[in-house]
Amino acid sequence: MSNKTNDIASLYEQCIVPVYTPDVAIVSGSGSKVVDIENMQYIDLTSGIATLACGHCHPAVVKAITEQASTIVHSSNLFYNPNMAILAQKLSKASGGYKSFFTNSGAEANENMVKIARKWGAENGGRYEVIVFHQGFHGRTLAMCAATAQEKIQKGFDPMPTGFAYADYNDVESVKAVINERTVAIMLEPIQGEGGVIEATPEFLKGVEALCKEHNLLLLMDEIQTGMGRTGSLFAWEQTEVKPDMFTLAKALGGGLPLGAVLVRPDLADMMKPGMLGSTFGGNPCACAAALAVLKTIEEENLLENAKKVGEQFREALEALMETYPQILEVRGKGLILGMVMEGSAKDVVESCRMGGVLCCTAGEHVVRFLPSLNISEKNIEEALEIISDSLEAIFEE
């Protein structure tokens, strides 16, 4: 680390609650490339943890944000917000009629989804319990910690809010076993992201849907990481045979600005009354302007197709690396959310890649996770693969 990075690191040490462990200071970006404060360039396969669907500083997104910022930045939900209305209209059209409630983050979107489910449950038999899954991830607010069945997320923050029951992902019987007279909903990620890039099987989803029908439960999907095109369709559930009653978006929705949304079946939405939910910044004009530019760019630049095509290319190349490196146990995921399961530490691989000029992240102890922008080029992927390959060699063949 040179002086500049050291200076930042020491400010972190002095002034920031030490919950993050960064090692480089990113100061600019364009497309799938970013530059750090030492002027080193990287291929970014994290895209701000799946937030930058159109890459860094996409001209359409930059234009939308700057124009909106110089017109009106915020007005609040006391007043009509035209951008929010138009964004909700686009999301309704894309999803087949869901109504939107906008938030600032993923956790806040999930909180509100659970609140709506509880409201419905209160009026439908006095039920409130939501079934969630081990290794899932739903955010860091207290209730979403409780919904996130991982010891490292919950430990030391007791007492956890109640109203959640836990089952095993891809195991319908385990869901059946925890359903009781209090159960109101089942909440799941179509692909568990933070939990290790684990995809729900079609049988599991069908089984869960059948249980929802049988017991009059709501099916809630957390598409905060999988949504907005990452898996090759705008929403991951479109590629499954099931349809959620509500689902959440966040990460890539706002093109890098903080924005989340709950998409709600219209009849459930219309059960809510003025004042029941709220958010000061939720659906902020700038964030919504960015979201509109993101949706337009996804369509105009065929980014769903690109995510599928480049994702396939990337996946095949990672699988090919397994021949040279038996330390790679499995490659999994869909579109541009891919996980490379290592026998040993994923963190070592991420660090080695970073030193070589590729940014990626982990998902749990053993999974290296790749979340590039949806518009990443085949060429950038090839460049990245060379570095990933060299980085594996540096670790395993010294």
Ligand SMILES: *Cc1c(COP(=O)(O)O)cnc(C)c1O
């Ligand atoms: C990131 C994430 C969240 C939390 O989103 P925040 O914006 O950090 O609150 C929730 N669920 C899933 C699946 C996520 O990937």
